[in-house]
Amino acid sequence: MDAERAFYYFNEISKIPRVSFEEKKIADYLVEQGERMGLEVIRDKENNVILKKPANRIDSPVVVLQAHTDMVWQSENPEKTLEKIPYNIHIKNGKMCADGTTLGADDGIGVALMLALLESNQKNYPALEAIFTANEEETMGGALAIRKENVTGKYMINLDSEKEGVFTIGSAGGISSLCKLPVQSKNSTKYKTVTIMVTGCIGGHSGLEINRKHENAIKILVRLLRTLSKDSFELKSIEGGSRSNAIPEWATAVVNTDSVEILEKQITDFMKTCENEWCNEEKKLSISIKQMEYSCVVYEDGFKERLLFILENLPHGVYSRTEDFVCSSVNLAIVREIEKHITIELSLRSSYESWYRDEVKKIDRLIEYFGGESEEKDEYPAWMYKKDSGLTKIFLDTYDELYGEEAECENVHAGLECGIIMRNCPSVKDAISIGPTILNAHTVFETLDIESVNKVYALLDKVLQKINVMKN
Incomplete structure (x- = not known):
């Protein structure tokens, strides 16, 4: 059995704009398809859709299929952003891609596979509950809104993994800390203003790549500023990072000084001293200085010292790991000045809720000690893997x-x-995440491997038939 209908559905949903927070149209389409297939249809105010298909026998197990409907939109050409749908989808050398935009295979192909399975005439499937969640890419708000009374399945198959032949059986939970410090300013006593820029860091996903030797641009900038004598510069502003789930690729500081030449020499010396630490990995990392229009207001000396002390002592990186995977980490993600407050955002991840809860409280205490305040937000639970998972064994054997x-x-x-779904829906006792091979997701170079889709569909078909003969 092949995945022809999955490709049909992927082509259809690719005509529908479905960026995060704008999932109404794709939810409309899913409701329409569910009604056409004669399925039970549930839709909530978050634009989550659940389609339920009964089995042919009363005592059949219930299997949850799950994928998210939103996609990350990127385009290299502004003219292609009007509708926010993939542009000119085509296949080349066995790979599906779009021209200059994201393809949306993450997770459009998961949605398409689920629709194909729901439509299948296969008589030996268990009862299916297909959950299509909204807004996974930004806040996971869709999954957080799934209600337990709408889900009865014991086994869950998530279709949001991106490497065929690799099964995900657990994931970290986490929380973000948003810290704020009221800015204290003074009139500058120095006469030249420059911007110091750290750019070209690899960055990367703050969970998947936190274990690699990818430098944090904010940490490098603060380290550089600490090599300068206190009296040689005054700090006007500091910022860095773009997203809470990304290792900062850049950071900048605006400073006042009496001698640009001395600063340039100190930066050069710093680069020579430290380049061996990152030269093999961070080949494009650079630090530059640029003279700016003079600014007469800078941070008060004591505030500058407190801010740099906080930034150099806030955690970043891997905290614990097993032989096989990272257990706990922190990403110092964003620094900004907003409305006369320095805001600092950190993303904490762990397989253990107890760890990230203790760690976020340590951050709270540090910020409060220096006169700031902090807020915990965007918490999501860990998915603890089961060493004796029956569902995993079925997938491995099949x-x-x-x-x-x-x-x-x-x-x-x-x-x-x-x-999130396992926490909210206690009927779900066992889960696995699989998917076809998707390369360069979230970028204009995103590609979907065609053969891997066929393999995933065949695997799902065979696994569902095996589960169907099990006792409920």
Whole structure:
């Protein structure tokens, strides 16, 4: 059995704009398809849609299928952003892609696979509850809104993984800390203003790539400022980072000084001293200085010292790990000045709620000690992997039967909707995440491997038939 209908549905939903927070049209389409198939349809105010298909026998198990409907939109051409749909989808060398925009295979292909399975005439499937969640890419607000009374399934198959033959069986939980410090200013005593820029860091996902030697541009900038004598500069502003779930690729500080030449020499000396630390990995990392229009207001000396002390002592990086995966980490993600307050955002992840809760309280205490305040936000639960998972065993055995090789299992240090849905819906006792191979997701170079979609569909078809003969 192939995935022809999955490709049909992917083509159809690719005509529908579905960026995060704008999922109404794709929810309308899913409701329409559910009604056409004669399925039970549930839709909530978050634009989550659940389609339910009964089994042919009363005592059949209930399996939850789950994917998210929103996509990350990127375009290299402003003219292609009007409708926010993939532009000129085509296949080349067995790979599906779009021209200059994101393809939306994350997670449009998961949605399409679910619709194809719901439409299938296969008589030996268990009862299916297909959950299509909204707004996964930004806040996971859709998954957070799923109600337990609408879900009865025991097994859940999430279709949001991006490497065929690799099964995800657990993921980290996490929380963000948003810290604020009221700015204290004074008139400058120096006469030249410059911007110091750290750019070109690799960055990357703050969960999946936090274990790699990717430098944090904010930390490098603060480290550089600390090498300068206190009296040689006054700090006007500091900022860095773009997203809470990304390792900062850049950071800048505006400073006042009496000698640009001395600062340039000190920056050069700093680069020579430290370049061996990152030269092998961070090949494009650079630090530059640019003279600016003079600014007469800077941070008060004591505030400058407190701010730099906080930034250099806030945690960043891996805190604990097993032989196979990262357990706990912190990403110092964003620094900004907003409405006369320095705001600092950190993203904490862990397989253990107890760890990130204790760690976020330590951050709270540090900020409060220096006269600031902090807020905890965007918490999501961990999905604890089960070493004795019956569902994982079925997938591993079936994969070996179909393809004559062993699939891999991984526990990812990133947030997935499985943990949220399992917390909210206690009927779900076992879960796994699979998917076809998607490369360069969230970028204009996103590609979907065609053959991997066929393999995933065949695997799902065979696994569902096996589950159907199990006792409920």
